[in-house]
Amino acid sequence: MDFSFTDEQELLRTTVGKFLADRYGLESSRAAAKTGAGWQPNIWRAFAEDLGILGATLPESAGGLGGGSIELMIITEALGHALVIEPFVETVVLAGGLLQRAGGPRAEELLARIAAGDAVVAVAAEEPASAGTWHDVTTTARRDGDDWVLDGAKIAVSSAPLASQLLVTARTSGAQRDTTGISLFLLDLDQTSVAMEPVRTIDDRRAADVTFDGLRLPADALLGAEGRAWPALEATVDEATAAIVSEAVGCLRRVLADTVDYTKQRQQFGQPISSFQVLAHRMVDMHLEVQQAVAAQYLAVMKLDAEPAERARAVSAAKATVARAARFVGQSAVQTHGAMGMTEELALGHYFKRLTAIEYQFGSRDRHLARYAGLTATR
Amino acid sequence: MDLNWSAEEAAFRDEVRTFLEQHLTPELRRAGTLMTSVYADHEASMAWQAILHERGWAAPAWPVEYGGCDWTPLQHYIFSRECALAGAPALSPMGIRMVAHAIIGFGTDEQKDWFLPRILTGEVFFCQGYSEPESGSDLASLSMAAVDDGDDLVCTGSKIWTTHAAQANWIFCLVRTSKTGKKQEGITFLLIDMTTPGIEIRPLVMTSGEEVQNQVFFDAVRVPKANVLGRIDDGWTVAKYLLNFERGGAMAPMLQVWADAVADQAAGQPGPDGVPLTDDPVFRLRLADVRVRTDILEILEFRTIAALAKGHDPGPAASMLKILGTELSQTITELALEAAGPRGRIYQPHATMPGGPVPDFVAPDSGYVSGEPWQAVAPLRYFNDRAGSIYAGSNEIQRNILAKAALGL
Numbered sequence: 001m002d003f004s005f006t007d008e009q010e011l012l013r014t015t016v017g018k019f020l021a022d023r024y025g026l027e028s029s030r031a032a033a034k035t036g037a038g039w040q041p042n043i044w045r046a047f048a049e050d051l052g053i054l055g056a057t058l059p060e061s062a063g064g065l066g067g068g069s070i071e072l073m074i075i076t077e078a079l080g081h082a083l084v085i086e087p088f089v090e091t092v093v094l095a096g097g098l099l100q101r102a103g104g105p106r107a108e109e110l111l112a113r114i115a116a117g118d119a120v121v122a123v124a125a126e127e128p129a130s131a132g133t134w135h136d137v138t139t140t141a142r143r144d145g146d147d148w149v150l151d152g153a154k155i156a157v158s159s160a161p162l163a164s165q166l167l168v169t170a171r172t173s174g175a176q177r178d179t180t181g182i183s184l185f186l187l188d189l190d191q192t193s194v195a196m197e198p199v200r201t202i203d204d205r206r207a208a209d210v211t212f213d214g215l216r217l218p219a220d221a222l223l224g225a226e227g228r229a230w231p232a233l234e235a236t237v238d239e240a241t242a243a244i245v246s247e248a249v250g251c252l253r254r255v256l257a258d259t260v261d262y263t264k265q266r267q268q269f270g271q272p273i274s275s276f277q278v279l280a281h282r283m284v285d286m287h288l289e290v291q292q293a294v295a296a297q298y299l300a301v302m303k304l305d306a307e308p309a310e311r312a313r314a315v316s317a318a319k320a321t322v323a324r325a326a327r328f329v330g331q332s333a334v335q336t337h338g339a340m341g342m343t344e345e346l347a348l349g350h351y352f353k354r355l356t357a358i359e360y361q362f363g364s365r366d367r368h369l370a371r372y373a374g375l376t377a378t379r
Numbered sequence: 380m381d382l383n384w385s386a387e388e389a390a391f392r393d394e395v396r397t398f399l400e401q402h403l404t405p406e407l408r409r410a411g412t413l414m415t416s417v418y419a420d421h422e423a424s425m426a427w428q429a430i431l432h433e434r435g436w437a438a439p440a441w442p443v444e445y446g447g448c449d450w451t452p453l454q455h456y457i458f459s460r461e462c463a464l465a466g467a468p469a470l471s472p473m474g475i476r477m478v479a480h481a482i483i484g485f486g487t488d489e490q491k492d493w494f495l496p497r498i499l500t501g502e503v504f505f506c507q508g509y510s511e512p513e514s515g516s517d518l519a520s521l522s523m524a525a526v527d528d529g530d531d532l533v534c535t536g537s538k539i540w541t542t543h544a545a546q547a548n549w550i551f552c553l554v555r556t557s558k559t560g561k562k563q564e565g566i567t568f569l570l571i572d573m574t575t576p577g578i579e580i581r582p583l584v585m586t587s588g589e590e591v592q593n594q595v596f597f598d599a600v601r602v603p604k605a606n607v608l609g610r611i612d613d614g615w616t617v618a619k620y621l622l623n624f625e626r627g628g629a630m631a632p633m634l635q636v637w638a639d640a641v642a643d644q645a646a647g648q649p650g651p652d653g654v655p656l657t658d659d660p661v662f663r664l665r666l667a668d669v670r671v672r673t674d675i676l677e678i679l680e681f682r683t684i685a686a687l688a689k690g691h692d693p694g695p696a697a698s699m700l701k702i703l704g705t706e707l708s709q710t711i712t713e714l715a716l717e718a719a720g721p722r723g724r725i726y727q728p729h730a731t732m733p734g735g736p737v738p739d740f741v742a743p744d745s746g747y748v749s750g751e752p753w754q755a756v757a758p759l760r761y762f763n764d765r766a767g768s769i770y771a772g773s774n775e776i777q778r779n780i781l782a783k784a785a786l787g788l
Contacts, residue, residue, distance in 0.1 A: 001381065001382065001384060001385070001453055001681055001684070002381045003380055003681070003682050003685045260786050260787070260788065263788075264788075274788045277779075280778070280779070280782040281775070281782070283782065283788065284778040284782050285778075287699075287785055287786060288699060288702065288781075291679065291699060292679070295676075295679045295682065296675055296678075298382075299382075299674060299675065299678050302382045314674075317670075317674050317675065320667075320671050369664050369667045369668055369671065370663075370664065372667045372670070372671060373663045373664065373666070373667035376667065376670060
């Protein structure tokens with residue numbers, strides 16, 4: 001039983017934190033999101049070359065540092081604290097996890113490019129009718145000679161407009177919600193033209209709705225074994241969920257700190273509003289939620305390498321906890337700031353939007369409570 | 380970072396587990412299961428204390444020289460955890476876990492030699508005299524007078540919320556010896572023999588129908604100055620010192636056991652549309668929510684104990700754990716009462732093992748119980764568990780503490 005970081009982990013924490021504090025600006029990143037390219041390629045380059053965080057959790061065989069879930073936690077919490085919009089979780093955690101589990105030369109080559117900062121990879125999985133269930137797949141892939149032909153639609157594919165590659169889940173056999181019969185395909189977007197409707201998300205990121213209408217792919221587009229992608233998908237989505245739980249903790253700490261500072265400065269009725277007990281107790285309740293979110297982060301991260309059922313139960317417990325914290329702390333921070341909390345003039349408004357997105361990303365609180373209940377033995 | 384026990388810790392856990400398997404009789408487990416509050420049936424609790432004492436585990440947190448155990452903070456946590464998981468009846472906290480630490484910290488050699496061995500055997504059984512009718516959260520405003528008269532202090536006034544006053548033969552009190560200066564000054568920590576003339580106990584019938592709490596009246600009660608703990612007028616120092624020993628509890632394991640019990644019970648109860656209650660989607664999610672919150676609380680407890688084990692100050696964690704644990708416990712009592720169904724409205728304390736006498740109730744001659752004993756426990760526990768957010772510093776006071784200590788407000 002130990003909750004301390006190693007010296008190397010502590011160094012990673014301070015290095016990433018300092019870099020983001022010095023070089024990552026809220027205004028410049030929002031400008032990139034709204035009127036610019038949707039991300040800051042120079043920052044991404046620095047992530048790879050100055051900080052080495054794009055390869056920190058990838059295997060050494062791919063040019064990574066072979067770090068584990070604790071390193072992932074440290075990095076994603078720092079990214080959340082600085083409200084980083086660049087697609088770390090999509091590329092490194094989600095795509096990186098799927099590529100490692102699929103294996104093969106194409107996957108390994110792409111992992112190396114991710115670690116080097118040369119690739120942004122998006123994962124197209126959710127569909128109009130899937131309601132967040134990743135094994136609910138109606139997009140089909142059928143063989144035609146040596147080729148694969150894809151038909152179907154994916155929605156809200158995070159970072160797709162920025163991506164150099166796309167990983168797509170498609171059904172090669174079985175019924176709509178079967179966990180067997182799902183396969184994973186890799187597309188190079190500079191070689192393959194894909195019908196894409198780019199959109200901006202509520203939390204200032206880029207995404208796209210993607211349509212496949214008889215899209216023809218070469219035989220080697222299939223990654224891993226045909227029809228057996230589900231265990232890899234499930235494990236990888238749990239990792240990505242743990243990553244955004246950790247990201248949320250970074251956001252939550254910042255939002256609580258901003259709220260406490262604001263109430264100490266804001267004067268009404270001739271005194272700082274922090275002196276009002278009703279506000280103090282609400283902020284204590286926010287603190288209790290943040291501390292529970294931190295515990296949720298620890299639980300999820302330290303169970304990522306456990307048996308699948310134990311891992312899934314811990315991740316769902318964590319996501320349900322963080323979703324509640326995100327809503328309560330976010331809403332309470334806005335209320336405590338008054339109408340200023342509803343504007344985009346303060347950092348808070350931007351953090352509130354990201355926390356709201358995280359609340360639902362990879363499944364809502366109710367969804368995870370139900371999954372947890374299903375994994376809890378009734379005697 | 381690591382959530383696993385070390386090999387030594389796992390070995391210790393197994394040692395405790397084996398002991399519990401061998402010594403927790405079905406009757407003692409039953410007393411644990413049928414508790415209607417945080418207080419076990421008095422006789423069962425004392426019987427269990429005797430068994431633990433024989434093994435040298437009745438007061439593990441005391442220094443070894445007085446009969447405690449040379450354990451790490453993690454071992455203390457593991458011991459509490461295993462006792463809770465095994466369903467052991469709770470020991471009364473007032474003696475071993477509270478006043479004994481004050482005696483060890485501030486007592487004279489005579490006081491230590493006389494009280495500590497007797498607390499261990501149960502020969503001396505303490506109740507606590509802190510609150511007064513006019514002094515609850517504002518404890519330092521207490522007014523029970525202790526007037527200097529030669530070798531004695533003469534005490535007049537009253538204490539309230541005195542758990543187990545009828546069973547106790549000693550009471551530790553905060554009394555007022557001086558009215559000058561700040562209200563925290565002029566308070567004295569006093570040990571009083573409950574058989575002294577002038578003491579009268581009025582039981583308070585709680586909403587559960589039990590007499591767990593009491594008001595104790597003192598009318599010119601003569602207490603030798605030799606029974607002062609620490610210095611006269613300096614009792615607040617002793618009381619504050621005692622607060623340090625509230626840390627390091629293991630509430631999450633107990634809550635896990637309760638939540639599992641509710642799940643078992645609800646599985647045998649009808650939900651809407653004829654399905655078992657545990658298959659009702661709404662009840663199912665509420666139960667999952669309670670279990671998730673318990674998992675999270677356990678991590679927070681682990682983190683606190685791990686910090687203590689490294690010699691770090693866990694800060695105001697005790698206040699946080701107290702709020703979260705008691706509120707969660709109250710939520711579990713709500714689920715249990717819901718699971719009890721229509722029988723949850725039937726008052727049948729004869730099917731339970733309450734923490735005190737139940738006056739003005741006549742059990743049916745046949746011993747008839749509608750439904751299962753847990754359905755009789757559920758409403759009583761629901762009512763008694765309201766105490767969780769009130770005692771040991773109300774949860775509002777805990778929030779005041781956190782506002783200052785955790786947020787700098």
